[in-house]
């Protein structure tokens with residue numbers, strides 16, 4: 001997988017050099033590059049923003065630097081040798097993730113909510129491009145213009161407002177890249193975590209068996225794997241009902 005990130009704060013993405021993602025890059029499981037949007041401006045002040053048409057507070061990101069940057073990442077990414085053949089249909093119809101069309105993720109408070117299912121979908125893509133906006137956002141015409149060459153996906157990581165797209169991009173890249181085979185040492189853990197089966201994960205314990213007067217549930221020390229599995233499922237359902245009733249499967 002190839003990932004390109006475009007931002008006016010490229011240092012914000014330095015965390016992508018660390019830990020599992022850093023190791024995946026070193027192992028050749030992931031090809032990732034971060035680009036400074038200001039490198040795609042042409043004026044002396046490297047201007048990326050201007051006042052909003054129609055008035056209103058704040059500034060809006062100018063479209064041309066984005067068009068220059070997005071064109072550049074298409075020319076260096078895995079699509080670079082793509083001939084001018086018409087873009088293929090979606091690999092999964094309606095998914096927006098086509099066999100050879102790069103996905104342009106635009107973090108936005110106005111985007112579709114990014115969920116674990118979205119992470120699985122985007123982990124199948126060959127090329128992801130993240131456009132990290134700042135100010136009040138990016139001129140709307142960029143997403144319209146980009147739709148000819150990208151599957152454009154405005155995505156939100158939750159119903160709260162950040163100052164820009166970088167934190168959302170870090171969260172989404174981490175959620176996506178950990179699903180790539182070989183990135184996580186123990187892939188079995190991917191199937192037992194929250195949201196993997198639609199429910200919240202069960203409580204976890206490790207040594208010591210008794211800690212400050214609090215004991216690990218006896219069932220987990222019983223060695224009865226069937227009983228342990230049943231207890232864990234009951235705990236998942238109880239925890240999900242208490243904290244995220246919206247995730248509970250419908251009662252038939």
Ligand SMILES: COc1ccc(Cn2ccc3ccc(-c4cc(N)[nH]n4)cc32)cc1
Pocket residue numbers: 107108109132133134135136137138155156157158159160161162163164165166168
């Ligand atoms: C018009 O209202 C606003 C619009 C944008 C902003 C700040 N901002 C600028 C770019 C950008 C990209 C993503 C996000 C974001 C994503 C999530 N889930 N929360 N916040 C926020 C962003 C403030 C206000």
